[in-house]
Amino acid sequence: xxxxxxxxxxxxxxxxxxxxxxxxxxxxxxxxxxxxxxxxxxxxxxxxxxxxxxxxxxxxxxxxxxxxxxxxxxxxxxxxxxxxxxxxxxxxxxxxxxxxxxxxxxxxxxxxxxxxxxxxxxxxxxxxxxxxxxxxxxxxxxxxxxxxxxxxxxxxxxxxxxxxxxxxxxxxxxxxxxxxxxxxxxxxxxxxxxxxxxxxxxxxxxxxxxxxxxxxxxxxxxxxxxxxxxxxxxxxxxxxxxxxxxxxxxxxxxxxxxxxxxxxxxxxxxxxxxxxxxxxxxxxxxxxxxxxxxxxxxxxxxxxxxxxxxxxx
Numbered sequence: 001x002x003x004x005x006x007x008x009x010x011x012x013x014x015x016x017x018x019x020x021x022x023x024x025x026x027x028x029x030x031x032x033x034x035x036x037x038x039x040x041x042x043x044x045x046x047x048x049x050x051x052x053x054x055x056x057x058x059x060x061x062x063x064x065x066x067x068x069x070x071x072x073x074x075x076x077x078x079x080x081x082x083x084x085x086x087x088x089x090x091x092x093x094x095x096x097x098x099x100x101x102x103x104x105x106x107x108x109x110x111x112x113x114x115x116x117x118x119x120x121x122x123x124x125x126x127x128x129x130x131x132x133x134x135x136x137x138x139x140x141x142x143x144x145x146x147x148x149x150x151x152x153x154x155x156x157x158x159x160x161x162x163x164x165x166x167x168x169x170x171x172x173x174x175x176x177x178x179x180x181x182x183x184x185x186x187x188x189x190x191x192x193x194x195x196x197x198x199x200x201x202x203x204x205x206x207x208x209x210x211x212x213x214x215x216x217x218x219x220x221x222x223x224x225x226x227x228x229x230x231x232x233x234x235x236x237x238x239x240x241x242x243x244x245x246x247x248x249x250x251x252x253x254x255x256x257x258x259x260x261x262x263x264x265x266x267x268x269x270x271x272x273x274x275x276x277x278x279x280x281x282x283x284x285x286x287x288x289x290x291x292x293x294x295x296x297x298x299x300x301x302x303x304x305x306x307x308x309x310x311x312x313x
Contacts, residue, residue: 001030001208006043006055009036009147011166011238011246012079012253013056013193014219017230020237023219028211038145039116047072053201054212058082058120059191059268059290060275066289067281071199073292074191076213076258078220080267080306082192083124084168084252085112085181087160088153093180101132103180111139113149113158118280121146124187125162127274153177164192165252169245183253189267189306192253194260202292210295217258217299224256227310250310257305260293264306 003024007015015034018024024032035052037043040061046052048070055062059074066072091106112129114121122142129138141158143149149161150170160180161167171177183192195216201209223230231246265287275281 001205002033003030003208003212004033004035004051004053006035006037006046006052006057008040008043008056009038009166010056010082010164010193011234011241012082012223012249012256014078014216014223015056016234016237017219017222018215020233023215024212027215028208030208039119041116041118044070047196047198053198055196056193057196058193060120060123060271060280061118062194062196063268063271063275063285063290064118064280066285067283072196073199073202074194074260074268074290075197075202075209075292076195076216076296077191077260077264077306078193078195078216078256078258079253080189080192080255080264081183081186082164082253083121083162083186083190084165084179084183085125085160085162085186086168086171086177087180089176089178091160091178091180093178094182094185100128100181100185104129104132104134104138106180107160108134108137110159111141111157112160112162113141113143113152114162115146115149116142116144120190120192121162121164123271123274123278123280124190126278128186150175165249168252169248173245179252187267189263191264191268195258206295210299213258213295214299217296220256220258220305223250224254224305224308224310227312247312251312254309254312255306256310257300258296259300259304259306260291260296261304261306264304265291
């Protein structure tokens with residue numbers, strides 16, 4: 001059997017640990033076809049073409065696909081609160097200004113870059129701008145590849161960027177940019193990524209799916225408990241970043257787990273009215289439309305680990 005797995009460039013996903021360790025091939029005995037996508041919405045298109053069995057994805061793009069009839073479900077968690085807002089060094093931070101609105105007011109007449117429309121980062125930043133009453137004053141510019149945001153900041157095409165902790169670390173390293181809104185305040189408990197599976201593989205290959213999710217849970221725990229070892233393996237699998245880079249990423253947003261607790265589900269479903277208001281989905285979605293939790297509940301019987309940060313020392 002071949003597992004066709006979609007993944008993003010996001011360095012803290014367990015995808016890179018599983019690639020580097022070869023656990024899937026060696027312990028389940030199946031082959032893997034890892035397919036890289038620039039954003040979640042592009043991965044959803046691949047699901048719609050029947051090219052994927054599983055995917056590492058922020059849930060709003062998956063929900064947009066489900067609304068359009070795509071037969072996929074979220075079968076496990078992975079990470080929460082993985083969206084940050086960064087800006088050039090001339091901008092002040094939340095700690096300095098005190099409120100989210102005061103931070104966003106700095107972007108009046110300016111541009112914030114974010115991944116493609118419908119990505120979790122796009123939805124979160126548009127919602128914050130709207131709630132601050134700044135939707136006519138702040139421009140959101142979408143990029144096909146999230147990595148292009150860094151170049152856009154350097155070239156003064158955008159003044160800030162909304163994206164992953166990886167983006168924040170790169171911006172800090174190379175542009176002296178800083179986090180002005182940390183992940184914990186952007187959208188509490190937001191599902192920065194989960195594991196999405198086709199209904200077909202859930203029904204026809206549930207044993208293989210369960211074995212994969214057991215390895216995913218093990219990899220989540222590996223990142224939390226042995227981040228230095230996990231970062232070294234992931235860095236080698238990625239090939240263009242080093243171990244210290246990934247450790248910095250873990251520090252920015254250290255909340256990893258494979259479980260799907262009530263808070264994760266509720267935070268995900270809180271996106272529904274926002275997605276409807278933005279015109280991204282046409283109907284209301286409930287838990288049964290988005291999630292299938294029975295497999296991960298068998299695997300992860302203890303309390304969620306999202307509140308147990310990485311042991312970074």
